[in-house]
Amino acid sequence: MVDAVFVGAGHNALACAAALATKGWRVAVYERADTPGGAVKTREATLPGFRHDMGAMNLSLFAGSEFNCRFGAELAGHGLDFVPVRDCFATAFPDGRWFGVSTDPNITAARVAGFSTADADRWLRMAEEFRRDAPDILQILGAAMMPLPLARAVWSIRSKRGTRRVADLARLFLQSPRGFLEENFESGHIRAALAVWGMHLDFPPDQGGGALFPYLEAMANQSFGMALGRGGADTLTKSLVAMIEAHGGVVECGADVTSIAKEGGRARTARLADGREVTASKAVIAGVAPSAVPRLMGGSTGDARYDRAVTSFVYAPGTMMIHLAMDGPPDWAAGAELKRFAYVHLAPSMRQMAAAHADARAGLLPSEPVLVVGQPTAVDPSRAPAGKHVLWVQVRMVPGVIRGDAAGEIDARDWEAAKAPMTERCLDILERYAPGVRTRILGRASVSPVDLEAENPNLIGGDQLCGSHHPWQNFLFRPAFGHADWSTPVPGLHLIGAGTWPGAGVGAGSGMGLAKRLARF
Numbered sequence: 001m002v003d004a005v006f007v008g009a010g011h012n013a014l015a016c017a018a019a020l021a022t023k024g025w026r027v028a029v030y031e032r033a034d035t036p037g038g039a040v041k042t043r044e045a046t047l048p049g050f051r052h053d054m055g056a057m058n059l060s061l062f063a064g065s066e067f068n069c070r071f072g073a074e075l076a077g078h079g080l081d082f083v084p085v086r087d088c089f090a091t092a093f094p095d096g097r098w099f100g101v102s103t104d105p106n107i108t109a110a111r112v113a114g115f116s117t118a119d120a121d122r123w124l125r126m127a128e129e130f131r132r133d134a135p136d137i138l139q140i141l142g143a144a145m146m147p148l149p150l151a152r153a154v155w156s157i158r159s160k161r162g163t164r165r166v167a168d169l170a171r172l173f174l175q176s177p178r179g180f181l182e183e184n185f186e187s188g189h190i191r192a193a194l195a196v197w198g199m200h201l202d203f204p205p206d207q208g209g210g211a212l213f214p215y216l217e218a219m220a221n222q223s224f225g226m227a228l229g230r231g232g233a234d235t236l237t238k239s240l241v242a243m244i245e246a247h248g249g250v251v252e253c254g255a256d257v258t259s260i261a262k263e264g265g266r267a268r269t270a271r272l273a274d275g276r277e278v279t280a281s282k283a284v285i286a287g288v289a290p291s292a293v294p295r296l297m298g299g300s301t302g303d304a305r306y307d308r309a310v311t312s313f314v315y316a317p318g319t320m321m322i323h324l325a326m327d328g329p330p331d332w333a334a335g336a337e338l339k340r341f342a343y344v345h346l347a348p349s350m351r352q353m354a355a356a357h358a359d360a361r362a363g364l365l366p367s368e369p370v371l372v373v374g375q376p377t378a379v380d381p382s383r384a385p386a387g388k389h390v391l392w393v394q395v396r397m398v399p400g401v402i403r404g405d406a407a408g409e410i411d412a413r414d415w416e417a418a419k420a421p422m423t424e425r426c427l428d429i430l431e432r433y434a435p436g437v438r439t440r441i442l443g444r445a446s447v448s449p450v451d452l453e454a455e456n457p458n459l460i461g462g463d464q465l466c467g468s469h470h471p472w473q474n475f476l477f478r479p480a481f482g483h484a485d486w487s488t489p490v491p492g493l494h495l496i497g498a499g500t501w502p503g504a505g506v507g508a509g510s511g512m513g514l515a516k517r518l519a520r521f
């Protein structure tokens with residue numbers, strides 16, 4: 001018997017287990033895959049000595065998280081190590097120009113001024129305003145997402161800053177990326193370079209509720225930079241597992257939880273595929289996709305409204321990943337400085353982003369997807385043999401189920417067959433911006449949306465977010481109204497992970513949030 005049993009070893013479950021273990025809880029985490037971490041894993045996917053982040057590469061959310069604030073020193077003792085990034089993200093444009101955000105605001109502003117002096121002025125003012133506004137935004141995002149605590153957070157901002165401030169914030173939360181960016185910047189290049197952050201989630205330029213992401217990413221990268229994991233993002237996973245074990249907890253892989261059993265009306269026992277049963281005295285904590293909860297409970301949680309909400313939970317379009325082992329970095333046509341950046345976006349315009357999203361939503365392979373070209377070895381050479389590099393290419397977005405090809409060139413309708421031609425399409429795009437890049441590729445591994453889901457069933461249809469973040473499925477509604485506090489209708493059963501508030505990303509928000517609800521911190 002343990003105090004808490006966890007289904008899945010995603011970073012939220014690991015963080016929750018680690019936090020509870022520090023309070024003396026006996027915790028046991030069961031993971032179906034052969035390694036822990038879910039979407040935070042590093043592997044030699046191409047050639048020996050080349051370490052590729054198979055999911056998250058950017059650990060900034062974790063570095064700035066409440067969990068890291070509280071337990072960072074202990075995790076560092078277990079090996080957690082970040083590499084700070086000063087040249088954070090950039091866009092290379094087809095007209096041969098580029099724009100990038102580095103942590104020195106004057107350097108970034110000078111680059112903005114190359115496109116518009118009015119925008120450079122606005123950039124510096126926005127960075128200034130961000131220092132003032134960030135605490136209000138964080139107060140909302142950090143509030144428990146239940147009506148009363150949220151109302152209290154809003155009221156507290158109103159008391160300190162006035163009604164006008166609350167209205168401005170509400171407007172920002174409702175705006176589309178395009179609305180926000182057109183209101184603030186006149187250069188199409190600058191607008192595109194920021195709008196692409198919406199595409200890291202599922203916010204094409206005209207989707208209401210998406211403005212916050214370009215704003216926060218631009219200003220947070222400007223103010224704090226970015227953080228990668230030294231040697232790979234799995235520094236996070238390994239240190240969390242070591243912390244759990246140091247407190248007497250257990251993390252077991254190759255252990256599929258097939259169902260959860262109740263006793264006396266409470267969730268009590270996780271049943272494993274090999275027939276074992278693990279009973280918990282205090283909590284059963286599932287780090288699964290919302291739609292998996294009724295299934296784990298044998299078909300229903302007993303609350304029809306909740307079951308309807310989670311089984312009709314909408315997943316975003318999929319992601320495809322291309323991992324490349326490289327003889328050298330890409331020679332970016334727009335400028336050698338681009339070699340220094342952690343991310344180079346190939347997302348030239350809001351029109352292209354809108355089309356890529358619409359294609360993927362319609363089941364079409366986009367003719368020109370957004371490419372997020374991660375260059376981790378630009379800041380962390382330890383991930384590849386001396387002088388060599390890895391590229392982490394995220395293809396946003398692609399359909400989980402293929403109904404056609406927007407370019408009319410790829411006939412395949414299943415990912416096994418479509419993966420190779422889609423990889424070629426993406427490498428052709430990369431080649432346009434970095435001529436000769438193909439000749440530098442030493443090894444490659446493509447991961448389709450189907451592969452992503454096969455490895456981690458939470459990534460339904462290859463959706464890296466575990467559910468759309470459009471406003472009607474976020475905040476109070478993630479994953480279902482009345483349950484954004486990680487409760488479920490089943491007493492003793494809790495749901496955490498990217499499908500719950502505060503959503504996707506490696507901020508460990510739901511894991512830490514639930515730990516605080518269950519134990520005193």
Ligand SMILES: Cc1cc2nc3c(=O)[nH]c(=O)nc-3n(C[C@H](O)[C@H](O)[C@H](O)COP(=O)(O)OP(=O)(O)OC[C@H]3O[C@@H](n4cnc5c(N)ncnc54)[C@H](O)[C@@H]3O)c2cc1C
Nearest residue numbers: 008010011012032038039055056057058257497498505506
């Ligand atoms: C390709 C990709 C790139 C990304 N890039 C970034 C990035 O750069 N920065 C960022 O902040 N975020 C990024 N994300 C998002 C981020 O990684 C995820 O939102 C986050 O890691 C999800 O964590 P989680 O706790 O919800 O669990 P997950 O990581 O989804 O893990 C859940 C685990 O539970 C296991 N599981 C599920 N069901 C069962 C069961 N029945 N029994 C046992 N085990 C089970 C799964 O196998 C899995 O290991 C990326 C995601 C992907 C896929």
